[in-house]
Amino acid sequence: MSTSERYEKLFAEAGLEGLKMTEVKNNHQTKQNKIAKLLDSQSATRFRQFFLKLHVYQQAQIITELDFQQRQRLYRYLTAHEVADAFNELEDKAIGAKYFAEMIPKYAAKVISAMYTDNVVDILANSRQEDLGRYFHFLPDQKAAEIREMLHYQDKTAGAIMATEFVAILSNQTVKSAMHVLKIQAKQAETIYYVYVVDQREQLIGIVTLRDLLTASDNALISEIMSPQVISTRVDTDQEEVAQTIRDYNFLALPVVDFDNKLIGIITVDDVIDVIDEESAEDYAGLAGVDIDENPDNPVMAAIKRLPWLITLLFLGMSTASLISHYEDLVSEASILAVFISSITGTAGNAGTQSLAVAVRRLADKDADHRGLLKIIFSELLTGLLIGLITGTTIMVIVGIWKQNFSLGLVIGLAMMCAIIVANLAGALIPMLMNRLGVDPAVASGPFISTLSDLTSVLIYFNIAQIFLRFILKQ
Amino acid sequence: MSTSERYEKLFAEAGLEGLKMTEVKNNHQTKQNKIAKLLDSQSATRFRQFFLKLHVYQQAQIITELDFQQRQRLYRYLTAHEVADAFNELEDKAIGAKYFAEMIPKYAAKVISAMYTDNVVDILANSRQEDLGRYFHFLPDQKAAEIREMLHYQDKTAGAIMATEFVAILSNQTVKSAMHVLKIQAKQAETIYYVYVVDQREQLIGIVTLRDLLTASDNALISEIMSPQVISTRVDTDQEEVAQTIRDYNFLALPVVDFDNKLIGIITVDDVIDVIDEESAEDYAGLAGVDIDENPDNPVMAAIKRLPWLITLLFLGMSTASLISHYEDLVSEASILAVFISSITGTAGNAGTQSLAVAVRRLADKDADHRGLLKIIFSELLTGLLIGLITGTTIMVIVGIWKQNFSLGLVIGLAMMCAIIVANLAGALIPMLMNRLGVDPAVASGPFISTLSDLTSVLIYFNIAQIFLRFILKQ
Missing domain, CATH: 3.10.580.10 (CBS-domain)
Incomplete structure (x- = not known):
């Protein structure tokens, strides 16, 4: 019996199998209902008793699930300090800004004063300018200055995420x-x-x-x-x-x-x-060319966010189409060539995506110096060569046997090998180039690399095919 | 002047511009050299003075950069407790196991005793069975039992990462x-x-x-x-x-x-x-179908790790090729169709990758219930419809004008739209299916989705083309 099985058995014996997440969830639902009921019935004392016993993270979660009326009562029943403790744990900062806006400004200022600076600044960064003015009016001068200062720190620097409450x-x-x-x-x-x-x-x-x-x-x-x-x-x-x-x-x-x-x-x-x-x-999102935090409830917004990349890549893809179009005579002469376009572009694209993912991570991991970069490139070149050799040979044999045409197999195999080497190199070089240019290399997404490699793969494929055309048709 | 410019100016005035990472690095190099020199010259006291002043993380880093001889001296000059403090910070657990193996077992046991259980267990999980026996021989019974117990905990559970030193x-x-x-x-x-x-x-x-x-x-x-x-x-x-x-x-x-x-x-x-x-x-690695922690120094190992996916996908890609092969007559009749294969498969693959990335993250985020899953599917369907409509119309217009053939444009546009909708659905459904089957959905990589969507895209494309063939050729 494995350890996990052993434990499952023990838990089952103890009648505990249902505990874990589901219980936490049900538990939360019960608490949430109780809080809402206490607020609705305006039982301030009992509400305080129950609410303040919860962990601040749970308090914050419950607040986000109340309606406007219930929240207004909550603000009345709790001190600004107590609200501040819960607000410190709010995960959605935009919602925090909304809550401040629905408080009377003086009360909001009290809550703001009582919160940790880093947390409150994250929320206030989502507030409208005129709301900020109203809160600042009621804030102690020093606190206001501190918050103003931190609101100015560059996003994503130490200054923007630090707290000023230290000993x-x-x-x-x-x-x-x-x-x-x-x-x-x-x-x-x-x-x-x-x-x-x-x-x-x-x-x-x-x-x-x-x-x-x-x-x-x-x-x-x-x-x-x-x-x-x-x-x-x-x-x-x-x-x-x-x-x-x-x-x-x-x-x-x-x-x-x-x-x-x-x-x-x-x-x-x-x-x-x-x-x-x-x-x-x-x-992760960069690798797929998508914003993964998009709102799941709104397919229109999701589409709007995803389209720019797709349309850009569509145009890049059109250059591949126009390249193939350039070789249309070749295709009509040997229509068999069309059969393997997607195999070659697909495999090279996959290899390029792998190479890209490794390179982006490696670039992020350490401040790679010149020698480190050369090493990555050299390593990807060798890896590409090996992968190209093996996949190229594989497809050569498959095509040769399947179509009983070993010249064709040779062309496909050779083209795939070259296309993979180029894709691997591109996968390593492009993020480095972007790094150099000061662009986050994570933007060089997998879709971008595979679309780009479509172009080079087709170019390689048709050029090799043209050279061996006589032999392909002869068989 | 932006905040960051303001700071740069201030730092420059203070003559501090070079501080940051480079200084930490040079600093580290100097310390490393000094430690190596002190060990080489067998200056035990001065070595201890200098080494023990460093942060334990730096100590651990330096240890990994010493040679065998130097490490042996270090073990002699430091107490087992002092070595344990540094070893707690070792990041590469396999290297830790190697170091234990090069100590005399009694000394190793002392170091093991003095380390935090969670850290030492991570290292010992990399040790050979016979080495473990040797260490356990010298360990206090209780400690040995504790470690043995933890070595049995399922990997990636709370038991495997917990420490037993609490108050x-x-x-x-x-x-x-x-x-x-x-x-x-x-x-x-x-x-x-x-x-x-x-x-x-x-x-x-x-x-x-x-x-x-x-x-x-x-x-x-x-x-x-x-x-x-x-x-x-x-x-x-x-x-x-x-x-x-x-x-x-x-x-x-x-x-x-x-x-x-x-x-x-x-x-x-x-x-x-x-x-x-x-x-x-x-x-992240799953999305690209690659192990990003592969050893950069060894292209052969990298190739071996990446090839299984690529070859598997190559075979999947061959079914696309055989599908196209099935339509070879159609292609030789209208070779223009070959021109747009890669545009359609490429765009659908990109859209499917986006959909996949979003779905995988959403599945990981919350324990989605039945309704949550249906919502994701419905949302991806709608998003796919919208994206398909817009990219489809775009390419229809481009192709219509470019090739002066609006029937062809319609075929390409329609095919792209349908292919995108199918790819988006697949991107959402496949990780869910894997989740259901108990497989980590992160394995459903972008390359897999785009290779799979090549197949469906080609099928859709040629079927639509066949229906409209008369009109395409007429123009």
Whole structure:
């Protein structure tokens, strides 16, 4: 019995088989219904009792499932702080902006103040300018300035995803006084597990983990126990690089410094998970030439989003058609040639897509230098040669036997081999070229490569066929 | 001036433009050289001084760049605990297994004992059976049993990625005594920021964060401050689901319980990041029909890994060829038809790939029920209809004008529309079917869909062409 079978048996014996996701779901539905009912019957106290016991993530989920009337009551029954805790967990930022807009601005400002800056900025980036003005009117000046500043940071940089709620101490403090600071700031800070050490000019000079603080003696100086080799990121660093650093070092948070090494924020690991997922979804979508986050409920919008690529590729495909058209006499002389067009273009396209996927990932993985790039190209060339040789030989034999025409088999096999080599090279070279030009190589989609390789494959195919035409027809 | 320009200017003024990644790299090279030199000159003390100051992730990186001789010295100069700290960060698990094999077994056992169970199990899963026996011989019985147990957990489940080093306390302890336990366990536990509350039977009944402990009064009881609504995962839960939970709730760790709700481990957020990346890389690779983690240094291995898909698809493509062959008379009568084969198959293949990518992601996103599936199919059908209508009309006009043959244009346009609708439906249906059959839908790659859609497209094309043949030739 495998481990999983063993467990299934044990769970079944314990009568637990139905637990997992379905139970969580039903559970959620029950909670959701109860909350809605409590709001409808205006039972403020019982609503608060029940709602505040839930995890903030569940609170956020439930809020999105309420109707307008119910949400208005919820705003009345909860303090701005309590709403802020739930709003910190809202996943759909545009919905958050909608909720702010339906609050009275003063209340919205209170919620905004109580939220973590990184989360609230993500939401406010979706708000209309005039709404922002209304909220800012009621915000404390410093908070307003902070949010305004962060709204300006370049999208997808460290600055755009950092939070400004961190704990900083001085190096000449004792462990005891540091712990005191921590206890006071514990409620607001996004993480209290890393404490950053700064000098008088607010420059980052060290880091102490809460673990270090706990195990150190009360009277030790921070300067004695801190780790001075603190790894930080600059405010303009790309979010992908930030994610990689946090991942490599298994950090819970990474400090963000400005150009003067002044500590201005932290990026926590939970923000980075979203970045990693976002970036890989982009790569994935790029490979298929489609926006995978398109709205499933609206086929018209989906079509509008997918069409630009398809029409562009259709025009690229027309150049293949016009190339074939150029060889129409050849085709009418030997119509057998038409039979294998799709085999050759298809196989080369598939090989090119594989090569592209590998190259895009490899380019994203490391900052490849000149030698690294040459290596990728050389490797794809060799791989293409091998693959071309094997698939070419395979189809040569198949065609030779099937059509009893080994000259034709040779032409098809040779053409397929050359087409694959070219497609593999293109699959590796095109993303590199785009990288060079500063375009995200993930845009070089599979459909693009296969459409492009259709063109080169047909060109190769008909040229080889023309050379061997006599032999093909003779048999 | 944009924010990024403003920053560039500021950085330039501060003379800092070269800092970022290149500096980290050069820095690493310098450190690496220095370590190698210290090992070569057998300066144990200075080596220890320098090496132990580095972050454990850097230590791990440097170890992988040493030669055999240098590593042997490193094992001699460092304690097993110090080596364990670095080994916890090793990314390539197979290399870790190699290193264990080159140590004397007793030393290896010490390192194994000192590592976190989840990390060491990942490495030992790559070790040979006889090596394992040798290490186990020197391991404390309990540790050996723990590792053996975890080596048996199904790959890609919670059990396989959990660590067994967590902090558990009883609910009738005071905050003060809990803090005392924490301080003692701080050195070994993988995280001390979450403390789990268990009853006498080791069943999980609550959770307290270190933040809660810090802000509570010393004499408070754990039962008063703990949160009893603790979210946990079962040992046999799929790692993808675990990752989703940690991500949704922004947890730093998730407790793992067995079928009896007994707490047996924790999964920390850093393990989950690797899972998320691994799973999305799999989706991405699936879309291109290639293993993107193939070894770039070995084109032969790369070719061997890519060929099975290509050859399979080549055979599928041959059925398209034999279909066209069936219509060879039609082609020799109207060779113009051959010109547009690749346009139609290409565009339908591209549309099908888009539809596939969206469907695969949507299937992975939520546990879609019956209605959800029908919705996806219906939505793809409508999207396909719209896309088909627009691209079909476009090519009809182009061909009509280009070839001065509007009957031909109509045939091509109609064929393209139908081919796209079928491809879109296939793109949505095939991953669902695979899901039903228990196969990972991500295997239904773009190349597969486009090769399959070649077949249906050609069938549609020639059938429509045959019907309108008279009109095409008339013009």
